[in-house]
Amino acid sequence: MLNERRNLLTAEQFAEVILNHLTSSQGKDPEHASIYDWRMALSLALRDQVIRPWFASTRTTYEAEAKRVYYLSMEFLVGRLIEDVATNLRAEDVAAAAMRSLGQDYGQVVRDEPDAALGNGGLGRLAACFMDSLATLGIPAYGYGIRYEHGLFEQHFKDGQQIETAENWLTQRYAWEFERPEVRYEIGFGGTVEKSGQTSKWIPAETIIASAYDTPVVGWNGLWANTLRLWAAKPVKVFDLDSFNRGEYLAASELEALARTISRVLYPDDTSEAGKELRLKQEYFFTAASIKDILRRLDSEGRVVRDLPQRVAIQLNDTHPAIAGPELVRLLVDERKLEMENAIDIARGCLGYTNHTLLPEALERWPEPIFKRVLPRHLEIVREIESAHLKASGSPVRILEDGDVKMGELSFIMAHKVNGVSALHSDLVRETVFEQLNRDYPDRILNQTNGITPRRWLHNCNPDLRILINDTIGTGWPADLEQLEKLVPHAQDAGFLEAFKAVKAKNKVRVANWLKSHHYIAVDPDAMFDAQIKRIHEYKRQLMNLLETVALWNEIRDNPNADWVPRVKIFGGKAAPGYVVAKQIIHLINDVAAVINADPQVKGLLKIVYPENYNVSMAELLIPATNLSEQISTAGNEASGTGNMKFALNGAPTIGTLDGANVEIRERVGAENFFLFGLTAAEVVERRKQQNYSAAAIAVSQRLSRALEQIENGVFSPGDPDRYQGLVQDLRQKDYFLVTCDFDDYFAAQRRVDSAYADQDSWTRMAVLNTARVGWFSSDRTIADYAKDIWNAHSLIGGARQPKGEVPR
Numbered sequence: 009m010l011n012e013r014r015n016l017l018t019a020e021q022f023a024e025v026i027l028n029h030l031t032s033s034q035g036k037d038p039e040h041a042s043i044y045d046w047r048m049a050l051s052l053a054l055r056d057q058v059i060r061p062w063f064a065s066t067r068t069t070y071e072a073e074a075k076r077v078y079y080l081s082m083e084f085l086v087g088r089l090i091e092d093v094a095t096n097l098r099a100e101d102v103a104a105a106a107m108r109s110l111g112q113d114y115g116q117v118v119r120d121e122p123d124a125a126l127g128n129g130g131l132g133r134l135a136a137c138f139m140d141s142l143a144t145l146g147i148p149a150y151g152y153g154i155r156y157e158h159g160l161f162e163q164h165f166k167d168g169q170q171i172e173t174a175e176n177w178l179t180q181r182y183a184w185e186f187e188r189p190e191v192r193y194e195i196g197f198g199g200t201v202e203k204s205g206q207t208s209k210w211i212p213a214e215t216i217i218a219s220a221y222d223t224p225v226v227g228w229n230g231l232w233a234n235t236l237r238l239w240a241a242k243p244v245k246v247f248d249l250d251s252f253n254r255g256e257y258l259a260a261s262e263l264e265a266l267a268r269t270i271s272r273v274l275y276p277d278d279t280s281e282a283g284k285e286l287r288l289k290q291e292y293f294f295t296a297a298s299i300k301d302i303l304r305r306l307d308s309e310g311r312v313v314r315d316l317p318q319r320v321a322i323q324l325n326d327t328h329p330a331i332a333g334p335e336l337v338r339l340l341v342d343e344r345k346l347e348m349e350n351a352i353d354i355a356r357g358c359l360g361y362t363n364h365t366l367l368p369e370a371l372e373r374w375p376e377p378i379f380k381r382v383l384p385r386h387l388e389i390v391r392e393i394e395s396a397h398l399k400a401s402g403s404p405v406r407i408l409e410d411g412d413v414k415m416g417e418l419s420f421i422m423a424h425k426v427n428g429v430s431a432l433h434s435d436l437v438r439e440t441v442f443e444q445l446n447r448d449y450p451d452r453i454l455n456q457t458n459g460i461t462p463r464r465w466l467h468n469c470n471p472d473l474r475i476l477i478n479d480t481i482g483t484g485w486p487a488d489l490e491q492l493e494k495l496v497p498h499a500q501d502a503g504f505l506e507a508f509k510a511v512k513a514k515n516k517v518r519v520a521n522w523l524k525s526h527h528y529i530a531v532d533p534d535a536m537f538d539a540q541i542k543r544i545h546e547y548k549r550q551l552m553n554l555l556e557t558v559a560l561w562n563e564i565r566d567n568p569n570a571d572w573v574p575r576v577k578i579f580g581g582k583a584a585p586g587y588v589v590a591k592q593i594i595h596l597i598n599d600v601a602a603v604i605n606a607d608p609q610v611k612g613l614l615k616i617v618y619p620e621n622y623n624v625s626m627a628e629l630l631i632p633a634t635n636l637s638e639q640i641s642t643a644g645n646e647a648s649g650t651g652n653m654k655f656a657l658n659g660a661p662t663i664g665t666l667d668g669a670n671v672e673i674r675e676r677v678g679a680e681n682f683f684l685f686g687l688t689a690a691e692v693v694e695r696r697k698q699q700n701y702s703a704a705a706i707a708v709s710q711r712l713s714r715a716l717e718q719i720e721n722g723v724f725s726p727g728d729p730d731r732y733q734g735l736v737q738d739l740r741q742k743d744y745f746l747v748t749c750d751f752d753d754y755f756a757a758q759r760r761v762d763s764a765y766a767d768q769d770s771w772t773r774m775a776v777l778n779t780a781r782v783g784w785f786s787s788d789r790t791i792a793d794y795a796k797d798i799w800n801a802h803s804l805i806g807g808a809r810q811p812k813g814e815v816p817r
């Protein structure tokens with residue numbers, strides 16, 4: 009049954025379902041329904057269509073006694089879902105026609121959905137892409153995370169500076185989820201450990217409830233659906249009537265407020281860990297609930313814990329759920345009476361760990377006193393894990409060191425496989441952070457290069473390119489992205505190039521109109537759109553891009569009659585609220601934009617736009633309209649990047665360093681279709697050993713010196729000329745991320761871009777070859793490889809890359 013796609017409803021039938029939801033679920037008369045009501049009705053009608061594959065998938069999994077994958081992630085950056093669900097069900101035309109017949113504008117209703125922003129950036133978006141691919145491949149899986157009441161903050165600019173306001177996605181009901189009040193677990197914190205003979209028992213001081221909310225995740229063609237289960241924190245006792253009766257009204261609800269704090273907000277930091285107790289509690293909260301849920305499911309299938317590694321694969325998305333190891337060991341030893349070493353082996357048989365960063369400040373460590381206060385029994389178990397590891401391997405590497413619990417080492421030692429997220433990153437994981445552990449356990453580290461779902465990041469976000477590709481190579485590519493290779497010969501076909509260019513031009517007009525209406529800024533859609541959209545971080549070097557912009561401004565003013573290629577520099581991204589330097593960089597981008605955009609001398613040649621509140625939906629709009637993708641991090645710092653893949657897939661060649669997955673993108677698209685510059689990761693390490701490398705680099709670069717002087721002399725902040733003294737001083741004296749060292753090479757690469765862009769035919773050929781050759785970066789490939797190399801999990805819809813080929817419409 010599962011291999012047969014359900015017969016779709018007709019548009020008339022589907023309109024009927026929508027109307028039923030509008031009246032019965034929303035309680036609205038069509039006469040008085042708002043866009044929100046229509047959106048809810050449409051979403052619920054679509055959700056209805058997911059139920060059948062969802063139930064069937066669960067039944068099939070039970071019948072096959074199949075292994076399940078559990079993807080534990082602190083973040084899921086999902087974005088909107090209407091289009092995603094509609095297209096995966098292959099019901100987009102039916103849904104649009106149904107809405108039209110009801111007098112509604114389908115596109116407008118789709119855009120009314122707020123982004124589910126339960127993540128900061130790449131790591132959370134990766135988890136969301138993986139959920140789409142797990143369902144598309146028909147691998148039984150659950151995503152486990154936190155149902156934050158407030159997702160990533162909303163960014164506004166006030167006088168050029170970032171202001172954060174709370175995001176409120178649950179103000180309106182979330183259409184896609186099912187509340188599961190019956191699925192609830194008690195989660196403890198603090199307290200003491202009671203010993204009696206060989207056995208230990210943790211007596212927590214405080215207990216809260218983890219309550220499940222399930223969102224079905226349907227795969228391509230509606231053949232399979234998995235579950236994203238998010239945990240909300242609730243009080244054990246909702247309300248203290250005694251306090252209330254004494255007139256202590258606030259105290260009466262205090263318990264509730266305190267419990268709910270655990271799932272109140274997403275930590276808005278993408279790289280550094282603050283070491284806050286609440287964060288540790290969040291991590292334990294969702295991990296412990298997930299592990300309890302996994303064991304309950306195992307029990308319900310009549311399995312014993314010895315079977316765990318055959319039945320269960322648990323993937324840790326970074327160290328945030330690292331406590332899964334000790335928690336599973338605790339349950340096996342304290343509650344199910346296994347021997348400690350046996351329990352550790354069983355837990356390790358289930359666990360895999362994905363490392364996402366080499367930045368030392370981003371590797372989680374918990375001060376022992378905090379750890380002990382929150383998780384006293386787990387600290388004991390960490391000691392047991394450490395001594396078992398020391399005994400078995402003779403390794404000198406400890407988990408407990410300098411008064412800290414080191415979560416990277418804990419994750420490594422408790423996982424049977426540890427993976428990096430690009431070839432370069434995995435090499436660096438072997439050579440740097442886990443050098444000794446790699447010697448102790450030589451087969452444990454492997455690479456799994458990240459990927460992106462082609463459904464969201466091409467099929468849905470770039471409808472005109474989708475149609476062009478369908479017309480050229482057929483419709484099999486969304487589930488088998490390497491079929492895009494069939495476009496390669498068409499890169500020699502003038503007609504195809506013309507059509508490809510027309511698609512890009514149309515997408516740029518769409519963005520120009522949006523900038524005009526939403527951000528009150530006019531851009532010329534014929535100019536080159538050059539985009540750097542991602543979190544603001546020193547290592548990503550938005551500052552270098554901005555310095556190049558200032559240098560280009562100078563150059564144009566010096567030679568106003570030269571043949572300049574008109575450019576629009578698009579910036580997008582948020583800074584962590586506590587990251588002072590990143591916020592200064594935002595301020596400077598806006599200050600530079602104000603001056604350059606007002607300068608009549610460069611009008612029509614150079615413009616800077618920085619729309620506020622970059623998120624998934626903005627990415628879906630901007631990426632298809634971009635000509636040039638900026639991937640310019642200091643080599644050795646960007647673990648993989650996934651933005652780089654989205655741009656290349658949508659026909660934007662990269663200007664970039666040899667960092668993260670850029671290396672593999674360049675290998676695939678061809679060096680001649682990639683604008684390379686900058687130091688390599690090895691050269692970065694060497695350069696940092698030199699004295700005064702930044703002063704030396706500035707001294708030999710006229711262009712850079714001039715731009716730096718302008719910034720520090722207040723050319724862009726005339727009312728506050730000293731505003732950027734600190735920022736520039738850091739570049740002069742330290743410049744840890746080597747902005748100054750790569751600047752000249754970057755400037756030169758940008759001029760190569762200018763010349764290449766001036767020849768539009770050859771540029772479009774490059775763009776086509778980027779699209780054609782990056783099919784390998786589909787997250788379907790990534791997930792198929794995790795399933796094979798780490799999870800030993802299998803597709804239940806036959807053949808790892810099913811469904812292949814065309815589906816009759």
Ligand SMILES: *Cc1c(COP(=O)(O)O)cnc(C)c1O
Binds near residue numbers: 128133624651652654
């Ligand atoms: C893909 C994506 C990212 C990751 O971008 P990188 O360039 O890889 O850092 C971050 N945020 C959003 C909204 C994304 O869609």
